[in-house]
Amino acid sequence: MSHVPPRGRLRALVAGLATAVLAAASIAWAGTAQAEADRTLTSNLTGYHNGYFFSYWKDSGNVTMRLGAGGSYSVQMSGINNFVGGKGWKPGSAHTVNYSGSFNPNGNGYLALYGWTTNPLIEYYVVEDFGSYNPSSGTTSLGSVTTDGSTYDLYRTQRVNQPSIIGTATFYQYWSVRRNHRTSGTITTANHFSAWARSGLTLGTHDYQIMATEGYQSNASSSITVSEGSGGGTTPTDPTTPSPGGCTATLSAGENWSDRYNLNVAVSGSNTWTVTMNVPSPQKISATWNTTASWDSSGQIMTARPNGNGNNFGVTIMKNGSTTWPSVSCSAS
Incomplete structure (x- = not known):
């Protein structure tokens, strides 16, 4: 690693006017030494x-x-x-x-x-x-x-x-x-x-x-x-941000293949939950487990509820050329 070399020190005291002149020159030089040349x-x-x-x-x-x-x-x-x-x-x-x-x-x-x-x-x-x-x-x-x-x-x-x-x-x-x-x-x-x-x-x-x-x-x-920069910047939003409905749904990666991948969903904060998953097109959910699921007319928004198998469930998503994860939100009933 290369560091900025230390600046030289002024010589010993010089008597009379020479001292004042040298000191003034030193101050002027030091004032410009902060900016290094390109x-x-x-x-x-x-x-x-x-x-x-x-x-x-x-x-x-x-x-x-x-x-x-x-x-x-x-x-x-x-x-x-x-x-x-x-x-x-x-x-x-x-x-x-x-x-x-x-x-x-x-x-x-x-x-x-x-x-x-x-x-x-x-x-x-x-x-x-x-x-x-x-x-x-x-x-x-x-x-x-x-x-x-x-x-x-x-x-x-x-x-x-x-x-x-x-x-x-x-x-x-x-x-x-x-x-x-x-x-x-x-x-x-x-x-x-x-x-x-x-x-x-x-x-x-x-x-x-x-x-x-x-x-x-x-x-x-x-x-x-x-x-x-200054300040805290902007507040992020992401798929694991707690929902205001009293529960949280968190995504984690499962198995992955060339044409599809699995996601695991862990729900915390409630045992009586409704998770909404918005799957970005052209991806499609092809299978679910440990949940009762339904879809809207577009087939891109899934609603998942407990089916007696606990608070963790999963989905298989067909990639169709995309690997962007869905967003999820959770509400407690």
Whole structure:
């Protein structure tokens, strides 16, 4: 890790007028020393610049990353296999993050709040924009959270014997992928951390966290400025939010196949409940167990009630090209 070098100290006392002149010059110099000059990186490095942690990592190709004033940076890449870099904080936390700028993926690239934890080793992304490839492709949704003006779909993937902050390792990746793309705004990070936790995705001890530009076999470019936000951001809504009707329905993943998947529903707070499940089209529920179910005329909204088998039931959903989990609400009767 590279740190900002310590500034030199003034020499011993100088008598008379020379002392005053030297002191004045020192004050003027110190006043401008807070802003570091722009810095250009072309190889792997981490460190600090103008009060922000930065990270530059690539496995091959040509990437120029320019560190600018405050939390600003820009990236130009060509002929790369994989690159990720940006500015942020070390350690990361549930920051409210403001960012703005431009992001131009010519192929597969992400603009994301990106970070790592240890114990467990986790690589995580809050994806704000992406290019030709949706990082959730081929994975099973773990639900969604609505925050900061859009719904984010939640996913987990696994990397086996891949580069990490502790060397080659096997680890999970956690994802929140924004449905409405953007290149500026506010990320209420705590809402994503909480949504992951409700889906059973546990973070460890935070290492670094950056507003990152990533490219994979593409020629992406960006110019981004990141800063610490204030306040608590927006209040999230997600499939496990307690309902006002006196009970809560919580979804968890079951078995998954190429054409369908199972979801488990756990009801708490009442033994006389009614759960409403809204299944996004074109998905369809093909089977249920441990509940008495009925549907509206569209076939997308299911009403489930106890059938004597307790407060846990399940459904099988035909994907029909989509893996977005349904939303659920619960009321006690």
